[in-house]
Amino acid sequence: MKKLIVLTIFSTALAGCAHLFAPPPQPGDSADAVRARLGRPTNTYADGADTLLEYAWGPWGQYTWMARLGPDGRLVSYEQVLTSAKFATIKPGKDNKDTILRILGRPTQVTHYASVDGDVWLYRYKEQDVWNSMMSVEFNRAGIVQAMVNGPDEEREVRRR
Numbered sequence: 839m840k841k842l843i844v845l846t847i848f849s850t851a852l853a854g855c856a857h858l859f860a861p862p863p864q865p866g867d868s869a870d871a872v873r874a875r876l877g878r879p880t881n882t883y884a885d886g887a888d889t890l891l892e893y894a895w896g897p898w899g900q901y902t903w904m905a906r907l908g909p910d911g912r913l914v915s916y917e918q919v920l921t922s923a924k925f926a927t928i929k930p931g932k933d934n935k936d937t938i939l940r941i942l943g944r945p946t947q948v949t950h951y952a953s954v955d956g957d958v959w960l961y962r963y964k965e966q967d968v969w970n971s972m973m974s975v976e977f978n979r980a981g982i983v984q985a986m987v988n989g990p991d992e993e994r995e996v997r998r999r
Contacts, residue, residue, distance in 0.1 A: 863905060867913040872905050879905070883940050888914065892943040898994070900962045900970075902943040919943060920963035925973055928983060935959075935981045945975070955979055962991055970994035 863872045872891065873879075879891035887909040894902045906914040919942050928941060938959065945959035956977040965971040970991040976984045 863913050863916050865913050865915065869907050869911045869913075872907070872913050872916075876903075876905065881939075881944055885940050890940055894943055898962050898991075899946040900964050904943065920961055920973075922965060925986060925988070928975070928986060930983045930985055933983045935977060938975055938983065942975075946972075951976075954984070956981065956984070 881892040
């Protein structure tokens, strides 16, 4: 009985990770084919005539994939958005919470700092695919990006003694 329980847990976990080993969806795939391959998205966003399907995966949220569907319901692109290159596209003073959701997806955490007048959204990511990092997107009270600050992810930082 104990072996059956362990086998059931293992097979369920393996099935849950199957999307990580399957080939990624390809441009031109239908929305149904994308969902069949990737599962239910963690969020869906409208971006003009396009639809973005967010897939926030990975240990402690370091990977978020966006599948962009065109107006015809076909896949236009599929990309990992928690990258230094994507963070560099954000325009302080112009981008707001809605545009950040369409660019980066949902944050790992929302917090407040005494030095910031509005919300701070935190995004865990692998800088250069090596370093465990945290990007802080700081908003003013109107929800406009004021600053972006990155640094090590303190929860994963190896403590020096």
